Amino acid sequence: MSVNDDAVMSGSDSFWEVGKYMRTVKRCDNGYQLCNHLKRLIEERSEIEKKYSAVLSEWAKKWNNFLDKGPEYGTTQGAWRGLLTEADHVADLHTNMAEKMMFEVHGSIKVWQKENYHKSMMHFKETKEFEDNFRKAQKPWGKRLSKVMVAKKEYHSACRTEKSTANQENNARGDTTVSQDQLKKLQDKLRKCQQEVEATREKYNAAVNDLNGYNAKYIEDMTEVYSRCQDFEQKRIDFFKKTLFQLHSCLDLSVESRYSQIYTSLHATIGNMDPNKDLKWWSTNHGVDMAMHWPTFEEYSPELQQISKRGKSNLSSADGGIMITGIRHSREDSYGSYSNEPTSNQQQQQQQQQQQYQPYQQPNYNTQTSNNSYGAASNSAVDSPQTQKRLSLGGEEVDKTGAGYCKTLNPFGDEEEEEEDDSLRKTVPERRSPKKDPTRFASA
Secondary structure, three states: OOOOOOOOOOOOOOOOOOOOOHHHHHHHHHHHHHHHHHHHHHHHHHHHHHHHHHHHHHHHHHHHHHHHHOOOOHHHHHHHHHHHHHHHHHHHHHHHHHHHHHHHHHHHHHHHHHHHOOEOOOOEHHHHHHHHHHHHHHHHHHHHHHHHHHHHHHHHHHHHHHHHHHHHHHHHHHOOOOOHHHHHHHHHHHHHHHHHHHHHHHHHHHHHHHHHHHHHHHHHHHHHHHHHHHHHHHHHHHHHHHHHHHHHHHHOHHHOHHHHHHHHHHHHHHHOOOHHHHHHHHHHHHOOOOOOOOOOOOOOOOOOOOOOOOOOOOOOOOOOOOOOOOOOOOHHHHOOOOOOOOOHHHHHHHHHHHHOOOOOOOOOOOOOOOOOHHHHHHHHHHHOHHHOOEEEEOOEEEEOOOOOOOHHHOOOHHHHHHHHHHHHHHHOOOOOOOOOOHHHHHHO
16 A cells, blocks of 8 residues: 555644655755755846946046046046046956856855756656655555554444444334334344444554554654755755855955055045145146246347238247248349359359440341340359258248248238349340341342
């Protein structure tokens, strides 16, 4: 007869009842699941710490950018940055905390699970072992309990039958319609029922005594298996206690020397705020203590004048040097050097001036080209290196005749060009039209 037979009815919720050991067996499986839940708890807390660290770092970056571009300055800005430095350092600590929880605590749980729970196809070997041992220890006692329950059922049934027959016999005695033979049959039935009651009572008592006689052995065997379950569970609880202490050491930043140093440094940074120093800095850089180039009397200088008419050129000196406002030169600068020695170009000019006083000679029209003495002199003068006059002003050279020379920089350029044109017209004689010789052309 099986211990789980319907005839065996549990009278209470006690561990000693048939099949109630399954809660203890189930606890073994629950331990494995609790390890998984604890790992999940650590994973979620690690994610929270990482997110908190990321938010702190982003917050510090945002306000550092504000301080880089904002109006705060001096030691007060340093105090602001001290708060942001604290956030960066705390973020680093929380990142380390998250990593430590995962590598040390989370990893140790996985190792312990692997060492203490050996999973087969359908269940854990430890759970199966506990269940089989409980079943083996309870089976003999369960059989005796089944006999007790059967004997109890038979005894109670015999008692009900005996009581019913006794009532019928008692009613037949007071009824005159019942014959003596019927009454005698009821009395015989009653005696048989009473004998059945006595027999079932003895059987029931024997079953109960046999069960109670086996209780000690049953308790011993069940306790032995239960103790092994308790030892296994104690190992799990001890491991969880150790694991939670490890988790505590990861979470407790009060024992972290770097954590206390962060706030010691922050306190010192805030203490370094100096209003007088900040106000002095402001006065030096933006206030009454700034340097000033006060205006002074300046004598008129014709060489350097402020460009007023030619506003298209916005040239300025970034380092406070001299700005070119005007360039003035003489007519001789366009035709020669500043040396007193005559050059080949000057000699050509003198020869041209002497030719204007010689008598007029008939030009030769047979020549292919007519040389313009003035044009040749002018071109040779321009092409000569002597005329490439460079003026050095403020450490910079200005090419008057080259590509780097800009006429807009000389406010007197138009006037000088007109003067040069007048002087050239005076020096160059007017060309007379030659008289035509009809006979010459006819002969030709």
